[in-house]
Amino acid sequence: MTHATLRVHVDPDKCQGHNRCYSVSPDLFELDDLGISSEAGAGLVPAGLVRLARLAVANCPEHAISLTEVAS
Amino acid sequence: MSDSHPRVHDFATDFDHTDQAWVADPYPIWDDLRQRCPVAHSDRYGGAWLPVTHDLVSEVAYDTEHFTSRSVVVSERRPGPEDLPAPIGVAPPISSDPPYHGLVRRMLLPAFTPKPIAALEPFTRELCRELLAATDGRASFDAAVEYAQHIPVRVIVRFLGFPQEDADLFRDFIHLILEEVDLPAEEREERFAAVDAYMDAQIEDHLARPRDDLTSFLLAAEIDGHKLPVEHVRGTMSLLMIAGIDTTWSAIGASLWHLAQHPEDRRRLATEPELMGTALEELLRAYAPVTMARLVATDFDFHGHPFKEGDWLLLPFPAANRDPAAFDQPDLVQLDRAQNRHAAFGLGRHRCLGSNLARMELRVALQEWLARYPDFELSDPAAVTWSAGQVRGPRRLPLTIRDQGR
Numbered sequence: 385m386t387h388a389t390l391r392v393h394v395d396p397d398k399c400q401g402h403n404r405c406y407s408v409s410p411d412l413f414e415l416d417d418l419g420i421s422s423e424a425g426a427g428l429v430p431a432g433l434v435r436l437a438r439l440a441v442a443n444c445p446e447h448a449i450s451l452t453e454v455a456s
Numbered sequence: 457m458s459d460s461h462p463r464v465h466d467f468a469t470d471f472d473h474t475d476q477a478w479v480a481d482p483y484p485i486w487d488d489l490r491q492r493c494p495v496a497h498s499d500r501y502g503g504a505w506l507p508v509t510h511d512l513v514s515e516v517a518y519d520t521e522h523f524t525s526r527s528v529v530v531s532e533r534r535p536g537p538e539d540l541p542a543p544i545g546v547a548p549p550i551s552s553d554p555p556y557h558g559l560v561r562r563m564l565l566p567a568f569t570p571k572p573i574a575a576l577e578p579f580t581r582e583l584c585r586e587l588l589a590a591t592d593g594r595a596s597f598d599a600a601v602e603y604a605q606h607i608p609v610r611v612i613v614r615f616l617g618f619p620q621e622d623a624d625l626f627r628d629f630i631h632l633i634l635e636e637v638d639l640p641a642e643e644r645e646e647r648f649a650a651v652d653a654y655m656d657a658q659i660e661d662h663l664a665r666p667r668d669d670l671t672s673f674l675l676a677a678e679i680d681g682h683k684l685p686v687e688h689v690r691g692t693m694s695l696l697m698i699a700g701i702d703t704t705w706s707a708i709g710a711s712l713w714h715l716a717q718h719p720e721d722r723r724r725l726a727t728e729p730e731l732m733g734t735a736l737e738e739l740l741r742a743y744a745p746v747t748m749a750r751l752v753a754t755d756f757d758f759h760g761h762p763f764k765e766g767d768w769l770l771l772p773f774p775a776a777n778r779d780p781a782a783f784d785q786p787d788l789v790q791l792d793r794a795q796n797r798h799a800a801f802g803l804g805r806h807r808c809l810g811s812n813l814a815r816m817e818l819r820v821a822l823q824e825w826l827a828r829y830p831d832f833e834l835s836d837p838a839a840v841t842w843s844a845g846q847v848r849g850p851r852r853l854p855l856t857i858r859d860q861g862r
Contacts (some may be wrong), residue, residue, distance in 0.1 A: 400807040403570060407733060418562060419569040442795040445803055
């Protein structure tokens with residue numbers, strides 16, 4: 385039996401450095417020297433952070449963040 | 457609020473963002489235009505357009521082919537051959553177009569990420585406490601004049617490494633540049649020259665004695681191995697000052713204006729401090745101070761409208777933030793609004809460079825205010841006045857303190 389895990393991803397071509405996702409969850413996202421965001425590590429969302437991942441998606445003004453299901 | 461401009465009777469065909477009705481309450485005007493247009497036109501300022509939906513505002517913000525940022529403040533005077541030409545423009549990078557824009561912006565971005573901005577927080581908090589201490593024991597005072605306006609000026613003055621005692625000087629500069637847009641071109645020119653002269657003196661001083669501040673950072677910065685031309689440094693310094701002051705002053709003032717009228721929101725912020733994150737974004741959405749502008753770069757058809765090269769386009773991010781197609785119940789302030797892709801700091805490649813600085817100042821200003829004055833109201837709603845032009849915020853905000861707090 386598989387059970388879905390979520391992976392969060394920031395499209396670097398769309399991110400303009402608003403830092404909204406980072407302020408929602410510094411655990412899920414990290415910033416480079418220019419303030420451009422990317423997912424931390426492989427982007428796998430721990431069960432306890434799913435709500436924050438969804439919040440980050442819903443608050444990105446550039447629609448740069450996606451959340452997809454990966455089988456695990 | 458112009459004496460020289462006739463009153464507007466129809467904003468769809470003759471809009472003017474300095475008209476009394478717009479200054480007092482622009483939201484019903486934008487609602488009306490959203491139903492009827494949604495791209496308004498005006499022959500004023502030599503010809504200008506105004507899209508009011510979130511979709512159209514986004515489309516323009518992302519389109520750097522048909523629109524140039526060579527000038528971002530609508531006035532009677534268009535940038536002429538005496539100005540730095542695109543792609544640099546008079547105040548890079550806000551006035552720059554790609555690809556040059558990207559080079560300048562990348563140079564500046566590291567100074568504005570959360571980490572360096574956090575270093576300014578203790579100064580900001582101390583400043584807010586000092587300003588509040590000066591109001592001690594008074595039953596009422598003007599929160600725009602005595603509190604909000606001092607915060608961004610003094611923070612940016614510190615960031616740039618200018619003398620703190622020059623803070624007052626900057627408020628006059630900014631009023632001229634952003635609000636007195638209907639002055640004769642010659643008079644504006646003269647007063648712009650005074651701003652340039654001040655910057656030149658600061659540049660000389662910093663070249664002679666480099667120190668750890670933003671001005672020295674700019675003077676040492678290189679693009680493609682070359683130091684920036686002095687007019688570029690001056691342009692960027694004025695930009696940081698202009699863009700960093702009126703805007704945040706407005707956001708702090710508008711937030712206090714809202715809280716003064718909504719006791720339930722005051723109570724929630726006081727009892728649920730974790731709400732501050734979404735509350736800040738919601739106040740920024742609902743009372744976004746900044747409307748930008750573009751110049752049309754080339755003749756083309758924009759959704760059936762004949763845009764001509766050199767036409768102004770007013771880019772009202774605050775109107776995008778109140779579009780019911782993009783936000784559920786947009787006129788209702790919901791401090792815990794979960795989905796909030798607001799455009800208060802713009803969209804696309806010109807996203808406000810100082811957004812982290814502005815957020816930090818607004819958060820600290822509200823935290824410190826609420827800690828000292830948890831209960832307050834407007835002394836007289838009719839006494840509140842709002843700025844005219846592309847930055848909207850209260851300029852007179854008399855408040856009455858109901859509970860002296862701590």
